[in-house]
Amino acid sequence: MTAKSLESATESELVARSAAGDIDAFGKLYERHRRRVYSLCLRMMGNAADAEDMTQEVFIQVHRKIGSFRGEAAFTTWLHRLTVNQVLMHFRKRNVRLEMTTEEGDMKDLIQPGTERPRAMPIVDRIALEQAISQLPPGYRTVFILHDIEGYEHEEIARILDCSVGTSKSQLHKARMKLRKILRTEE
Amino acid sequence: MGCFAYQEKISDYIDDLLPPPERQQMEGHLSTCSVCHTFYKDLDMICEASRNLPEYEPSPVVWERILAEISPRGARVGAPAGSGWTARWFPFRALRPGAGVWQPALAAVLVFVSVAAVMYYRSSLQPAEPIGGMDNSSTPLRASGPSPITVQPVNRLIINKPLIEVELVQQRIDELQKRIETVQSRWSPEVQALYWQQLQIVDHCIRHCQDRFAVHNDNPAVRAVYQAALRAKLEMLKQFSEM
Numbered sequence: 001m002t003a004k005s006l007e008s009a010t011e012s013e014l015v016a017r018s019a020a021g022d023i024d025a026f027g028k029l030y031e032r033h034r035r036r037v038y039s040l041c042l043r044m045m046g047n048a049a050d051a052e053d054m055t056q057e058v059f060i061q062v063h064r065k066i067g068s069f070r071g072e073a074a075f076t077t078w079l080h081r082l083t084v085n086q087v088l089m090h091f092r093k094r095n096v097r098l099e100m101t102t103e104e105g106d107m108k109d110l111i112q113p114g115t116e117r118p119r120a121m122p123i124v125d126r127i128a129l130e131q132a133i134s135q136l137p138p139g140y141r142t143v144f145i146l147h148d149i150e151g152y153e154h155e156e157i158a159r160i161l162d163c164s165v166g167t168s169k170s171q172l173h174k175a176r177m178k179l180r181k182i183l184r185t186e187e
Numbered sequence: 188m189g190c191f192a193y194q195e196k197i198s199d200y201i202d203d204l205l206p207p208p209e210r211q212q213m214e215g216h217l218s219t220c221s222v223c224h225t226f227y228k229d230l231d232m233i234c235e236a237s238r239n240l241p242e243y244e245p246s247p248v249v250w251e252r253i254l255a256e257i258s259p260r261g262a263r264v265g266a267p268a269g270s271g272w273t274a275r276w277f278p279f280r281a282l283r284p285g286a287g288v289w290q291p292a293l294a295a296v297l298v299f300v301s302v303a304a305v306m307y308y309r310s311s312l313q314p315a316e317p318i319g320g321m322d323n324s325s326t327p328l329r330a331s332g333p334s335p336i337t338v339q340p341v342n343r344l345i346i347n348k349p350l351i352e353v354e355l356v357q358q359r360i361d362e363l364q365k366r367i368e369t370v371q372s373r374w375s376p377e378v379q380a381l382y383w384q385q386l387q388i389v390d391h392c393i394r395h396c397q398d399r400f401a402v403h404n405d406n407p408a409v410r411a412v413y414q415a416a417l418r419a420k421l422e423m424l425k426q427f428s429e430m
Contacts, residue, residue, distance in 0.1 A: 038245040124236040148237040173198035
């Protein structure tokens with residue numbers, strides 16, 4: 001496959017060529033998806049070095065398993081599911097707790113009328129938000145990233161994390177509240 | 188229902204997961220409670236900002252490491268991004284940025300070529316004077332003894348080393364390659380891939396220089412570049428033979 005035809009190749013063509021051992025085609029798949037995979041790893045893992053290691057591991061796994069990709073789902077879906085699984089496996093190996101409570105307790109971030117100035121948060125700065133996300137406990141962070149950044153539904157998150165839909169919803173809400181608290185503190 | 192109960196459901200409200208009656212209740216409460224309304228606006232803003240976060244670029248090293256891991260031994264490997272300028276300036280895939288760890292070998296070749304070019308330039312500015320019918324490449328030194336000793340000017344000596352040097356370097360290369368064959372079974376797949384990749388690059392340079400030298404074998408610059416390419420391979424093999 002020439003460089004020009006690689007440029008215009010569809011995802012399924014690239015997948016088929018990669019499965020047949022075409023490294024140029026696999027390079028093109030990497031080129032198309034590296035940013036999203038790396039960004040997901042970066043947010044979930046919290047630092048660039050680990051995120052790069054994880055991105056490397058993900059694409060090596062993709063290369064090994066691409067022959068088993070049957071195309072029932074979109075390649076992107078398959079790839080991101082594999083990425084999330086790799087990161088979660090890494091957390092489990094490192095005994096990173098994904099339980100969804102914090103040492104502060106569940107009700108800490110709820111606001112009682114009269115205890116807070118009723119002014120809105122200023123416009124959320126992108127960098128501040130990234131920093132705040134990195135400060136979330138791993139369990140909150142994972143659900144928040146999957147739902148609010150990657151666009152997963154609670155049912156999918158529940159399947160991936162092997163928890164109930166209710167837990168996923170509850171985690172997400174707590175993550176958002178925690179972010180709000182961090183962002184307001186940093187004002 | 189109090190504020191706590193509403194705040195607990197605000198995320199579901201934002202995500203449009205509340206059944207219609209609860210949704211209406213929530214909207215009614217938000218229109219009257221400034222604290223909960225502020226809370227809702229804050230969370231909504233966080234959600235909105237999260238949907239628009241940028242993607243980040245991993246460093247090119249990541250692809251190099253992936254490539255080292257997945258490339259079959261000795262196989263030609265391609266760059267991930269056949270972007271226009273890399274394809275134009277690096278017609279051989281293995282030489283493109285991002286195609287692998289090509290930089291050290293290429294840098295070594297370029298250093299040798301630069302040194303050789305500078306020496307050749309200097310030699311052309313200071314030609315040896317022809318004395319007593321001797322050719323330009325040598326200067327007779329009249330010592331106190333009866334017979335003249337012919338001494339090569341230093342710069343010419345380096346640049347015009349006889350082809351014997353090529354043979355010696357080649358001999359040394361063969362020795363190192365034999366040594367590498369005995370040790371490379373202990374290398375990790377990553378190092379092995381790196382070795383084959385770098386070997387491919389320097390061999391390509393050498394082949395190119397050989398072709399040029401076959402046509403212009405009387406040109407000292409062409410010879411110097413050929414020698415530089417061989418030395419680059421020698422240096423590379425030395426490094427790998429010690430791993």
